[in-house]
Amino acid sequence: MPSTSIPALPNTPSWSSMTVLFLAFSCCKILLMPSYRSTDFDVHRNWLAITRHLPIKEWYHDDVNGTTVHTLDYPPSFAYWEYLLSNNPVTQYLIHDAELLDERCLQLLPDSDNTPSEACVIFHRSTVICSDMVLWWGAWVMATSSSTPSQVLFLGQFPASFLLTVFHPGLLWLDHVHFQYNGMLFGIFLASLGYLMKVNNSSTTEREFHKHHWKAAVLFALLLTMKHLFLTLGPFYFVYLLRRYCLEPPPSKQSSSQNTPQNSTKTIQLYPLHLITLSVYTGTTLLVPFLPFLRQMPQLLKRLFPFGRGLVHDYWAANVWALYSFVDKVSGLAHGPSLLDVPASVCALLLLLSLLPGLYFGAWKAAEEHDNMKLITAVVYSALCSFMLGFHVHEKAILNAIIPLLFLVCNNSKNTASLRVLCFQMTSLGLLGIFPLLFRPAELALKLVSYAAYMALCYHVLLERMDMSRQRLVVELLPLVAVVVGLVMLLEFVPIRFYGKLEFLPLLCTSVGCAVGLILCWIRLSLWMVGVIIG
């Protein structure tokens, strides 16, 4: 229970509390093992089989003689992770000595006959639960990276942002129900951001200045070779590291009034040694995983970027293209000829264009002013752009924006009310947009209850103690609540047979409703980033 939100300066890491909390939340995840699992479970099971039974050169070719669609389509480092899971002493022990896990669990199976045993599900789900340790580490690094006081919560004075991240229901639904390893990827991502932020503390030594930047770059490069979804954050990293690390002296070489942005902005000077070391570190991390696949790059790229899939996913993620498709559909009903098809290249171009302001007002300025808040703003903005304009975006990509946003709000001592409201709105709409992912009625209660619990916690942390007029709160939140309640009713409580021929209507309303809301948030964030503060 949140006791007080008195800012405590040093967050005292209580390892026993952390372990107990991790254990308790892992118990919740264990209890979710029998719940719904998507075909992503089969996908990852198949990847285990591929990495266990096939030589490395066949990894990106194999499709079990055309009997499976669950082919490997993540970058190589993720394949190595699967290799690690399928070929380690523990797995060997479970299969051969203890006979707890059946051999069939890790075999190449056709899609028609791949029902896993109970032991297989437990084994597979446990790997996700354990890999969440990375998430906790990353969230901890990020939450404690700033020397500015952060809001703390109950439970041994943990930073609020840390708890809001590790208990994020989006990750719970995606990883522990739907089945993926997002927690681990987010851990790496947040740790990388955390190291970037650590450098901006006033007490940073020269050694730390180098080490933290290298760590951040290496972690991000590693992340890219695990999941290329994060590629859209590449420009941000490039600009930020260039300005912060390569065009700026390390702390000790600065003038006596060190770390005052005013002084450092005056001279922009290239430090070639910095550039070279950073490039070597990043380049190595990026390239080494690809080495075994150099000869099959075209095949690998074809798997990684399946552009044939179309502009929008089956269920439209709540982005600009959802609105576009909606208009398309409506005009199609009215006139016949529909709007233009949007090719992937146009998407990419639009995306790059939209990233540009973030790169200048966010990344460059953040590096120039050593401002962690601008840094996170840039990250959130970039992630939001790629969610809004990307090609064939999955609804879960919104997490890339709403999770870092938590750190922007909770770690900010002088933040404005509008930012907190923005975070609350984006979190509620973003999570609502993920609802259709767990479509079975059996998960309805789980979704609603975890959503209610999390939004209540968010409300307590973000808004309850704010000096905000009741009128303002009503204006900001009432439309949101109305939209959320309305959409939940449409989506979950009206029996599908009532829609008749319009059975797509609830999903369509959800994506369009969330899209409108999120686009408004996007605009608001952009304005905030370029310095226009509303409210």
Place this chain on the structure above:
Amino acid sequence: MVSLHVLVVSLALFVRILVGYQHHSGEDNYHGSKRAYGGDYEAQRHWMELTWHLPIGDWYWYDLQYWGLDYPPLTAYVSYVCGALSEWLVGPGTVALFKSRRYEGDPTHKAFMRATVWVLDALIYFPAVFFILKVLWQLKRQESSSTNEFLIAVLVALLQPSIILIDHGHFQYNTVALGLSLWSLFFIAHPSFFLSCIYGSVFFSLALNFKQMTLYYAPVIFAYLLGRCLAFNNGSKIPLWQQGLERFAALGGTVIITFVQLWWPFLLYGPRDNLSLVEDGSRNALRTMLQRGTHVLRRIFPLERGLFEGKVSNLWCALDTKPINIRDRIPADVQPLAALAATFLLMMPSCIALFLIGRASEQRKEAATRQHAADLKSLLWGCTSCAFAFFLASFQVHEKSILLALAPASLLVWEDVVFCDWMAVVATWTMWPLLVVDRLQLPYVCTLIIFATAITQLRTTPLLQTITMKPTDGDWVAWCWKILCQLSLAAMLVLHALEMVVPVPSHLPDLFPVLWSIGGCALCCLAWLRTVGSLLTEGRSALQKPKND
């Protein structure tokens, strides 16, 4: 602080829903009985089926061999509503008469069944816990204490592992009966007699009519109400006997009216002819009604089943081990009497204490809220004690009956936090053999860890801190209590470890269930002693009060 209230409720529901994904009793007929398929889950589903489709007269007569209805009328009515909802929300196949037997494996239907439990839980048990703790909070709170402490107590009370495991894992509706009983305690303890005690007895009648097991509370509640009827009231001009008569009549009338409302259909309507089992053609309407009534009663109280079933952590089961074998030494027809006598003996302290407290309750010159809290607290102790008396010594006890002792005890955090937490662990632990049969081992561990996390991380006076702290030198009771707590926790862990490591010897196949039953019995006796201890203090202070005035 609305958000935190929402958070507490959703967290409590979250854990319930998580446990709901696990096996229910008798799933795939795993360890099911040979006679009928499945377990309590199939029984409840079957009741929905039969109440929804059959005329009310048939409910207690229809195919008694296959999970015949054997709970009191309110359960039957609730089943009727759930049956209607099941047909409407999930599909007619889920409750089709006869054809839906063994309906299983449909995740939507399972989620629906689970939802009926947690919705009723949230509607009845949650608010009862909330309001009772809110009243008790009046006694405890100080200037400095924040509302969070109260909300944490609510959350911890709602995370009781044994209640969650039985209702949301094994599948039963105990929280409805427990919630109704707690509601009745909440009303009964109120200082103003007429409205409150009458509301209270309505709720208690409803609880009795939902699950007969709530009779475990009846002696205490009766004793307390009797005390209230004969309460000293110096200010009033009405003579004591007249006051007593008036109040008693009001209570009796209320109970009778409530019962009649629930029972009349079962007295007026019998089974249709093709199902008829009795009805000897007698024209005497009263006699037929009596016959129907006794039939339902015999369904609800099956006395022929024996002293105990399976392995329960009570006295009879513990005394039935090898050298003593009490079941063989006492003749079968004396057994119920022996059980009755022993139960009577064990429940005396709570009944006497509550009678005295009831008599003294209207004499205090305190604020109404404090008076309400003081009586409520005593009633909770009394109900715990009396439920333990029944659990330990009465006839035909089930493992799950320990929940009746646990529910009131779980609200006594501010009285004795160690006892409260220790009880939660003990109650869960005694159910282990049952949970193994249900394949709920993993949820057992998980809910215990979640509960332990809640009490160690959220509360300012966690169990661990309390049992490791030093009691003051002279307080030998506190010392003993502390040592016993530590020893018993260690013993429970050791038994778990032994069960995992030691293979069961072939000539003692029931070794571990028996050890569990003996250990559990010892722990329950200890808990009963603890309740008697605090009832002594409470009763003594009630006796002193009149002299002071």
